[in-house]
Amino acid sequence: MTASPVLDLRNITKRFGDTLANDDVSVSLAKGEVLALLGENGAGKTTLMSILFGHYTPDAGTVHVEGRELPPGKPRAAIRAGVGMVHQHFSLATNLTVLENVMTGTESLLRLRSDTRAARARLDDVSQRFGLVVDPDARVGDLSVGEQQRVEILKALYNDARILILDEPTAVLTNIEAEKLFRILRDMARQGLSLIFISHKLHEVLAAADRIVVLRGGKAVAERRAADTSKEELAELMVGRRVERPRREAATPGETVLEARNVSLSGSKGLSHVNFALRAGETLGIIGVSGNGQTALAHLASGLVRHEEGDLILFGNPVGKASVRAFIEAGVGRIPEDRNAEGAVGDMTIWENAILERIWSPTFSRHGLIDRAAARRFAAEIIKAFDVRGGAPDKRIRLLSGGNMQKLILGRNLHEQTKLLVAAQPTRGLDEGAIASVHTRILDARKKGAGVLLISEDLDEVIQLADRIQAIVKGRLSPPVAADQADARMLGLMMAGDWDKAGHVAGRGTHEI
Amino acid sequence: MRFERRAHRPLILVLLAPVFALGAALAIAGVLIMLAGAPVAEAFGQILNGAFGSRLGISETLTRATPLIFTGLAAAVAFRARLWNIGGEGQFYMGAIAAAALASGAIAGWPPLIAIPGAMFAGALAGTVTLLLPLGLRLRFGVDEVVTSLLLNFVALLFVSMLIEGPLKDPLAFGWPQSVPVSEGAELPKLLARTRLHAGLLIALAAALLVHFVQSRTRFGMQSRAAGLNAAAARFAGVPLGMTLIKVACMSGGLAGLAGAIEVMGVKGYVTTDLSPGYGYAGIIVAMLANLHPIGVVAAALFVAVMFVGADSMSRVMDIPSYIADVTVALSLLTMLLSLFFTQYRISR
Numbered sequence: 025m026t027a028s029p030v031l032d033l034r035n036i037t038k039r040f041g042d043t044l045a046n047d048d049v050s051v052s053l054a055k056g057e058v059l060a061l062l063g064e065n066g067a068g069k070t071t072l073m074s075i076l077f078g079h080y081t082p083d084a085g086t087v088h089v090e091g092r093e094l095p096p097g098k099p100r101a102a103i104r105a106g107v108g109m110v111h112q113h114f115s116l117a118t119n120l121t122v123l124e125n126v127m128t129g130t131e132s133l134l135r136l137r138s139d140t141r142a143a144r145a146r147l148d149d150v151s152q153r154f155g156l157v158v159d160p161d162a163r164v165g166d167l168s169v170g171e172q173q174r175v176e177i178l179k180a181l182y183n184d185a186r187i188l189i190l191d192e193p194t195a196v197l198t199n200i201e202a203e204k205l206f207r208i209l210r211d212m213a214r215q216g217l218s219l220i221f222i223s224h225k226l227h228e229v230l231a232a233a234d235r236i237v238v239l240r241g242g243k244a245v246a247e248r249r250a251a252d253t254s255k256e257e258l259a260e261l262m263v264g265r266r267v268e269r270p271r272r273e274a275a276t277p278g279e280t281v282l283e284a285r286n287v288s289l290s291g292s293k294g295l296s297h298v299n300f301a302l303r304a305g306e307t308l309g310i311i312g313v314s315g316n317g318q319t320a321l322a323h324l325a326s327g328l329v330r331h332e333e334g335d336l337i338l339f340g341n342p343v344g345k346a347s348v349r350a351f352i353e354a355g356v357g358r359i360p361e362d363r364n365a366e367g368a369v370g371d372m373t374i375w376e377n378a379i380l381e382r383i384w385s386p387t388f389s390r391h392g393l394i395d396r397a398a399a400r401r402f403a404a405e406i407i408k409a410f411d412v413r414g415g416a417p418d419k420r421i422r423l424l425s426g427g428n429m430q431k432l433i434l435g436r437n438l439h440e441q442t443k444l445l446v447a448a449q450p451t452r453g454l455d456e457g458a459i460a461s462v463h464t465r466i467l468d469a470r471k472k473g474a475g476v477l478l479i480s481e482d483l484d485e486v487i488q489l490a491d492r493i494q495a496i497v498k499g500r501l502s503p504p505v506a507a508d509q510a511d512a513r514m515l516g517l518m519m520a521g522d523w524d525k526a527g528h529v530a531g532r533g534t535h536e537i
Numbered sequence: 538m539r540f541e542r543r544a545h546r547p548l549i550l551v552l553l554a555p556v557f558a559l560g561a562a563l564a565i566a567g568v569l570i571m572l573a574g575a576p577v578a579e580a581f582g583q584i585l586n587g588a589f590g591s592r593l594g595i596s597e598t599l600t601r602a603t604p605l606i607f608t609g610l611a612a613a614v615a616f617r618a619r620l621w622n623i624g625g626e627g628q629f630y631m632g633a634i635a636a637a638a639l640a641s642g643a644i645a646g647w648p649p650l651i652a653i654p655g656a657m658f659a660g661a662l663a664g665t666v667t668l669l670l671p672l673g674l675r676l677r678f679g680v681d682e683v684v685t686s687l688l689l690n691f692v693a694l695l696f697v698s699m700l701i702e703g704p705l706k707d708p709l710a711f712g713w714p715q716s717v718p719v720s721e722g723a724e725l726p727k728l729l730a731r732t733r734l735h736a737g738l739l740i741a742l743a744a745a746l747l748v749h750f751v752q753s754r755t756r757f758g759m760q761s762r763a764a765g766l767n768a769a770a771a772r773f774a775g776v777p778l779g780m781t782l783i784k785v786a787c788m789s790g791g792l793a794g795l796a797g798a799i800e801v802m803g804v805k806g807y808v809t810t811d812l813s814p815g816y817g818y819a820g821i822i823v824a825m826l827a828n829l830h831p832i833g834v835v836a837a838a839l840f841v842a843v844m845f846v847g848a849d850s851m852s853r854v855m856d857i858p859s860y861i862a863d864v865t866v867a868l869s870l871l872t873m874l875l876s877l878f879f880t881q882y883r884i885s886r
Contacts, residue, residue: 040541328773348775358773366773369766380763381774389756396754 028091030055030218031076031107031187036085038071045071046082047242053187053220058213060233060250061222062262064455065426068242069222070112073189077109078102089187108180112191114172116179118165122158123147126179150181154212169313170201177208188212190221194228198313199483200516206232224262226255238262263456270464272489273471278304279340281444281475282325286334289499295320296499297334304443307466307476309490309507311483312519317499318479319361322448325477326358327351339443349384357437357469361448361479363426367433370422374412375403377421378436406435411461427458434465445469448479463489483515497521540882547880554876555826555833559840561876562869566861573857580851587850588843596732598839598846600804604629604813605838606741607796608820610748611664613829615789617752618765620782622668624686625793626817627693630808631667632660632794633801634697637716637808638705640723640801652723657740657798664794665787667693672786676779690817698810707807716808725803735803742835744792749831751788761785793817814845822870828877841866 029052038046046068053059061069074080076087081097088094089105102109116125127143147160156174164172173193180188190209194202209219209232223229229236230250238246238261246261282302289295295317302308312318323329324336330346337343339354351358358381360366368377379388379399388399403417410431415424424432430450437445447466451459466489470476479496480486486493486507493510495502495518502523505514517523567577588598608625615622622628640656647655671685701707701716708717725735752758763771764781772778796816801808823841827833848862 326773327775348773352775360773365767365769367770369763369770371766372763376759376763380759380771380776383756383759383774392756393754394756394759 029053030090031220032088033072033076034086034088036072036075036087037083038068038075038080039083044242046075046085048085049239049242049244050085051237051244053218055218056213056216057235058209058219058221058233060229060236061220061239062224062226062229062236062258063222063239064224064262065453066455067239067262069239070191071242072239073109073191073220073222076102077107077189103183103185106184106186108177108183108185108188110173110176110180110188110190110193112193112195114176116164116172116175119163121161121163122167122175122178123160125164125175126160126182128179130183147178147182151178153215154181155208156181169196169315170198170205173197173205186217188217188219190219192222192224194223194225196314198516198519199512200520202228226258226262229258230255240264259456270460270467272307272467272491275305275470275491277306277475277491278473280304280337281339282477283337284324284331284334285337287324287331287336288333289320289324289329289331291320293317293320294499295324295331295501298499298501300494300501300504302444302475302477304475305470305473306491307470307478307489308504309486309493310477310479310496310501311486311493311515312481312496314481316496318448318481318496320499321496322361322446322479325356325444325446326360327356348381352381353384355441355443357442357445357474359430359433359437359445359447359450361452363429363433368421368429371420373418374407374415374421374424374432375399375417378403378406378417378432382436402436402439406432406439409439410435410465427454427461430454430458430462431465434462438465438469441472442469442474445474445476446479447476449481450478451480451482451485459485483512487515493518495519495521495523540884543881543883550880551828554828554880555837555873558826558873558876559869561872562865565868565872566865569861569864570857573861575855575857580855580857583851583854584844584847586847587854588847592729593732594846594850596729596734598842599738600733600735601845602835602838602842603735603737603741603803604796604800604816605819605823605841606738606745606835607792607799608816609823609827609834609838610744610820610831611789611792611796612821612824613827613831613834614748614752614792615668615785616765616824617829618761618782618785619768620672620765620785620789621681621683622686622786622789622793623683623821624668624671624689624693624817625796625820626813626815627686627690628664628667628790628793629797629800629813629817630693630697631663631797633797633808633812634700634705634716635663635794636660636723636798637719637801638700640719641705641717647720647722649722649724652720653725653802656719656723656802657795660794660798660801661791662794664792664797665790667794668786668790669783672782676782694810697808701808701810705808714809718807719802723802724806725799733804737799737803740795740799744795745831745835748788748792752831757781757784793820796820819866822866825870826873840869 031053033051036046036049049072063069075082078097078099078101086093089107094105095101123144126147144160151157156178158171158174164175193205197205213219233250236248236250237244240262280301280303284298284300287295287298293315300308324331327346327348335342379402383389388395400417407415412428412431414428421429451462466476478486478490487510490507492504493507494504502518570577570580588594608629611625612622636656636659639659640652667689671682671689674680674685675682702714705716707715725737728734728736760776761781764776764778768778800812805812819841823834823837826837844862844865848859851857852859
């Protein structure tokens with residue numbers, strides 16, 4: 025590292041209520057360096073970067089940029105000092121053009137007309153220099169997610185950022201797009217920019233960073249040069265113990281539990297002429313980049329919406345109208361893609377959340393009256409059987425961590441024998457330990473004979489859990505491929521919609537094996 | 538100054554919120570009384586004396602609290618499910634006129650055992666229909682019920698006004714616009730002789746207990762709370778959102794209509810356009826002060842009633858405008874909202 029760092033975070037401490045989000049964390053960044061901030065959810069990565077950018081005021085500690093201390097809690101000061109931030113959730117106005125978005129906030133409100141010509145030249149110059157090509161006149165809403173991210177980066181560079189912070193930049197990208205992004209980031213570093221990116225994916229920090237700082241429980245627990253470490257070591261540092269994800273065993277599929285024949289659902293994020301067949305005792309993985317119709321598919325299979333065209337056959341019977349109650353009573357377990365929005369009513373108790381979707385069952389209510397004792401017993405059983413830590417039946421579910429909330433959701437679905445499990449993004453936002461336990465439960469359900477429809481954006485997860493894989497692109501489903509024959513490159517092509525080419529790759533792949 | 542969300546809501550803060558809110562509201566009211574040139578301590582003493590100092594005072598306070606309990610429950614039930622029923626006032630009047638119409642006409646002369654429940658049912662039904670109208674617009678066309686239910690208040694009042702000037706006008710009232718009186722059989726029995734206090738209070742207390750039971754123990758109550766707290770999760774869990782809201786509207790509108798019916802049958806005997814000094818609107822404040830809890834509604838209704846009755850008496854004795862009651866009640870709503878905010882958020886440095 026060079027003598028004087030461009031960025032120096034010294035002894036940052038930040039407390040939220042009882043939790044120490046950052047505990048005496050010091051990180052420095054050299055000019056031209058790519059630093060990865062690795063850690064699980066809740067390790068304090070985003071908090072630390074928010075302090076750097078002035079969104080939060082630290083309880084203790086200081087931020088120095090090029091030797092000068094930044095005033096705490098002032099994003100404008102950070103921008104002026106040359107810090108740019110690319111958020112995980114883009115802060116772009118989708119109804120404006122790329123150029124307008126980039127210019128936003130750079131001109132005085134009192135000016136009567138904006139100097140588009142100079143701005144355009146400047147934007148051109150920046151995008152040429154870093155190879156970030158976007159049409160300046162395109163409406164941001166019409167761009168793909170990858171392109172929108174490029175606009176976010178351009179916006180930071182346009183503001184003269186010399187230090188760029190990217191919060192989970194690959195969360196919304198396909199693996200091919202992610203590779204492209206990292207090439208660009210490396211190139212930016214070569215041109216003298218300094219970068220920090222936040223991630224919890226081991227392979228990408230190893231591939232893209234010079235140096236890795238591992239955060240755990242709010243503390244900076246380790247620092248490694250990318251060249252001197254391994255996936256295994258980082259995983260252990262990140263989790264604090266050895267965690268192994270469970271493996272899938274071979275199984276013999278039974279009868280078809282859910283079949284879609286030419287099913288369509290209108291809407292911008294709908295489905296068009298989708299075909300799949302899921303049998304008992306097997307897992308069908310649906311991969312795809314976020315926003316390609318996964319939600320519609322999950323809602324369809326969960327009984328929330330009805331298809332408009334085609335046939336949907338559940339346990340041999342055509343589905344007439346959408347009915348959550350009928351689906352659940354027929355033996356469908358459902359894990360919603362967003363547990364806070366759809367999976368739980370945060371301000372209701374754990375027992376209420378445990379029985380809400382089974383409230384019609386005579387176990388839990390008779391003549392319209394709830395049997396609270398039975399409901400509490402049910403909740404207590406789930407808490408015990410699924411190891412929901414920090415759970416008590418009368419506690420509000422909001423107080424559970426994401427992983428424990430997910431365990432409760434799994435528990436209420438898998439407590440009785442489930443014939444079909446619809447799992448949408450079952451481990452999104454969970455830490456390694458929780459992921460392993462959710463995976464175990466899903467594999468367990470499959471072993472007991474449930475058909476599992478796994479809709480996930482996490483390729484590793486799908487490869488590990490699924491027997492067959494289909495990709496969803498703009499509401500269409502690719503033909504299935506066997507998981508054993510799939511590799512990351514082929515799945516990447518499928519997710520990009522090139523399934524003919526992917527089939528070719530698959531054919532070649534099997535030959536080489 | 539910035540605010541950050543508390544990790545959890547300490548129970549003690551939730552319980553103290555209304556206490557603090559009332560204290561703050563009374564303190565501000567005290568400043569206003571001081572500005573009006575009266576001794577503050579004496580003024581507050583006079584409010585308490587007016588509300589509790591005599592048999593008449595107590596009975597008046599309880600009589601005033603009765604409709605407030607009903608309208609408070611009506612608002613609390615609806616708000617819990619995120620149905621913004623601001624139309625309590627209109628539903629009150631529709632309930633009142635329906636009860637009067639039935640009890641003076643069709644079932645006049647029937648025994649009380651039939652006439653009283655009959656008139657109450659008519660009032661509840663009228664209130665329900667008045668609320669189902671804006672709810673229907675919301676479910677069918679997505680029209681905001683805050684606006685429609687609020688505006689219906691004026692429609693309802695003018696409708697009642699039309700009826701008591703026309704078809705339901707009392708011919709023996711020397712030309713005053715008032716409705717025909719309810720028959721004797723439909724009058725609610727008095728609880729205390731020579732006062733206005735009537736059996737409606739007991740019905741109101743029973744209603745509060747019933748609402749509490751429905752909300753905490755029944756399938757419908759749980760579903761309606763889920764729908765209010767997180768509609769997307771409720772939908773995912775299979776709660777029929779539209780049907781649940783319709784049932785909630787029946788309860789809310791019914792309670793507000795019942796308030797009007799019982800006021801007519803217990804206190805006045807006939808309908809005029811000044812039957813309610815804003816009970817429907819005050820019900821919203823009562824519900825908020827109670828943090829939407831049905832048992833809390835009883836306490837909050839008592840507080841508001843004390844302020845109204847006590848301030849009336851204070852203004853007579855001390856020559857301070859009785860508007861101070863309205864001001865204090867309104868202030869208590871603002872301070873309560875602020876207190877509730879601080880049960881969820883804290884100031885971060």
